[in-house]
Amino acid sequence: MSFTPVPGQQTERYEIAAPLDTDYYAVFADLTPVERDAWDRARAFTSEIVPEIAQWWDRGEYNLDFARRMGELDLFADGIAHDGLTPLSPLAAGLINMEISRGDGSMGTILAVQGGLALRTLALFGSEAQKAQHLVPIARGEVLAAFALTEPDHGSDSVSLETRATRMPDGGWVLDGAKKWIGNGSSGGVTFVWARVESPGDDDHGTVRCFLVPQETPGYVGEPILGKASLRAIHQAHITLADVRLPADAVLPGTRSFKDASTVLYATRSGVAWSALGHATACYEAALQYAQQRMQFGKPLAKFQMVQERLTQMLDELTAMQLYCRRMADLEAAGELRPTQASLAKYHNTRAARRVAASARDLLGGNGILLEYGVMAHMADIEAIHTYEGTESVQALLIGRDITGMGAFA
Numbered sequence: 166m167s168f169t170p171v172p173g174q175q176t177e178r179y180e181i182a183a184p185l186d187t188d189y190y191a192v193f194a195d196l197t198p199v200e201r202d203a204w205d206r207a208r209a210f211t212s213e214i215v216p217e218i219a220q221w222w223d224r225g226e227y228n229l230d231f232a233r234r235m236g237e238l239d240l241f242a243d244g245i246a247h248d249g250l251t252p253l254s255p256l257a258a259g260l261i262n263m264e265i266s267r268g269d270g271s272m273g274t275i276l277a278v279q280g281g282l283a284l285r286t287l288a289l290f291g292s293e294a295q296k297a298q299h300l301v302p303i304a305r306g307e308v309l310a311a312f313a314l315t316e317p318d319h320g321s322d323s324v325s326l327e328t329r330a331t332r333m334p335d336g337g338w339v340l341d342g343a344k345k346w347i348g349n350g351s352s353g354g355v356t357f358v359w360a361r362v363e364s365p366g367d368d369d370h371g372t373v374r375c376f377l378v379p380q381e382t383p384g385y386v387g388e389p390i391l392g393k394a395s396l397r398a399i400h401q402a403h404i405t406l407a408d409v410r411l412p413a414d415a416v417l418p419g420t421r422s423f424k425d426a427s428t429v430l431y432a433t434r435s436g437v438a439w440s441a442l443g444h445a446t447a448c449y450e451a452a453l454q455y456a457q458q459r460m461q462f463g464k465p466l467a468k469f470q471m472v473q474e475r476l477t478q479m480l481d482e483l484t485a486m487q488l489y490c491r492r493m494a495d496l497e498a499a500g501e502l503r504p505t506q507a508s509l510a511k512y513h514n515t516r517a518a519r520r521v522a523a524s525a526r527d528l529l530g531g532n533g534i535l536l537e538y539g540v541m542a543h544m545a546d547i548e549a550i551h552t553y554e555g556t557e558s559v560q561a562l563l564i565g566r567d568i569t570g571m572g573a574f575a
Contacts (some may be wrong), residue, residue, distance in 0.1 A: 176207030181454040181538060182215055184208065187446060189480060192487040193260070199337030199491055203257035204264055206238045211268030218269045218398060219536040225393065227400040229309070229352060232275050236306015240265065241280035243436070244497075247288040249301045255497035259439040259490055263461030266443030270546025273440045278348035279303065281433035283310035286357045286375060289428065290419030299355065311380075311387075313344040313404055316424055324423050326369060328406065330360035332367065336413035340376060340406045341386075346553070350402030352485045355379050357417070358406065359426055375420040376411060384409035395549040397542075405564065430554060431504040435493050438510035441518040442486045444543045444550070448518075448525035449479045451540050455529050472528065477533055479524050482517045489513055505567040512560040515551040 188194065196204070220227050235241060242250045242435060244258035251259075266273030284303050287296060287310075304310040318323050328342025340360055350356055356378045364370045378385060387402040419425065453476055456467040466472045489510045496502040522544040526533035534541050551557065566572045 178461065179455055179458050179532070179538065181451040181458070183450075183454065185213075185450045185453070187450060187453075187480070187483065188487065189484050190488065192484075192491045196256070196260075197254075200254060200257040200260060203253060204260040207240055207261040207264035210235060210238055210240065210272075210559070211264055214272060215268055218272070219539070219542065221398040222269070222271065222542050223397070223536055225397045226350070227271075227389075227398060231272060231398075232279065232309060232349075232352075233306040235265075235272070235276065236304065239304075240276060240384045241284055241304050241306065243276075243280035243285065245280070245285050245288045247296075247300065247418070250284075250288070250304055251297075253501075255435075256491070256492070256494040259435070259494050262436050262439035263443040263446065263490070266440040266550075267447045268443075269398060269548065270440075270444060270543060271396045273443060273546075274348055274396050274549070277433060277436055277440065278312060279306070279310055280438045282312035282429060283355075283357055284350075285432055286312060286417070286429050287377075290375060290417040290425060291377070292414065292418050294414065294491050295417065299377070303355075309349045309352040309402060310356065310428070311347050311349040311352070311356040311402070313347045313350060313356050313358045314430075315344060315346050317343055317345045317403070324373075326359060326361060328358065329358040329363045330416075332362065332364035338376065338413070338415055339413040340378070340409040340411065342406050343406040344402075344406075346390070347387070347404055348399055350404050351380070351389050351400055353380055356385070356387075356404070358404075359420075363397065372421060373423040373426065375417045375425070376415045377398070377417060378406075378409065378411065378415065382409055382411070395545045397545075431507060434504070434507040434511050434554050435490075435497065435502070436478075437492050437550050438493065438507070438514040440550050441511070441514035441547065442483075442490050444547050445479075445483050445486055445514075445518040445521040448522045448540050448543050449476075449483050450530045451538060452476065452479065452525035455532070455538070475524055475528055479521050483523050486514045486517050503567075505564050508555065508563045510558045511554065512557060512564065515547065516557065518547045519544075519551065 242253050244253045244255050265276050303310045331339045358376045358378050360373050362369045384407045386405045389400040459466045493510045524539045
């Protein structure tokens, strides 16, 4: 039986997920073949997941095969310089981050956790034995890895962390405490846990150090946080550590203070700016394609003056975000990027991404809240990156201290 649509019935869905490679100022026109290849590998991944990622996001389920696939495509190196890892320029690493987030925010968070946080921590501070055992498997996605710094009572105030690492007479360690919002923290791999040393009389008493903890260790419990309205396609865990006993060599020898954790966070802060750019790109390109296809009052939305002005405003924001990211990558490649410059890029780009997403959602009208068109999921996921790796207020205080020479932290 043939189907005859009733009057007013939409028979065609809008095809608005195709990448358009928007680059109005040719910000990325001079990529090297290696940088282009990195982007293409990330594009191959997003092309694979886009047809089904909305279903995983809707169900709040984490497809671990997606994380492993990123490893197979060698997307986790994040510009970390170390034997066994594929060399990537800051620009290539940023483009991977941008592209994965253009596909989906949960996947962008997997990239940030597995590569930007966990792999970087190991590469910078791990022992030769720890790196020999774990570096390549983590980079390939064969072992999932988590970075556990944030605690239930200490988010932005992470320097005040309360998780304790007690040194035992035999040199081993006992960890007690809790962590929250830990991506991959309940996925069956390893977790890099930051804790304050409890060892009176030793030179590291009271300092903050990092410990490599296999998640099957007795006393380690990671439970996925339920009820999230953002980043729903990755599990972030609430971790409890109760009498978790570790050998002496579980500590990463290069970690000696909270500044070491800050070094990792500074490096990944630029990644958040790139991620925001990916989200905004997806929203702008969806809105542009929708406006060209959606008919209202006998003509495409794109022919209305107000719609063209709205699209121009979105392109304005997007181009500024691209310029921030490109300049940041160039500074980093030259060894001249300062932490507060990365903070300014995150501060600007996450705020701008919010505005672009809100405009896109509005332009799509009622269809803007449907997951099949992507904008609503991106809009929700931007709320997470706006907060993590330092909230808007924390970034402002860091930048403010830099430009005034006066700290205003409470």
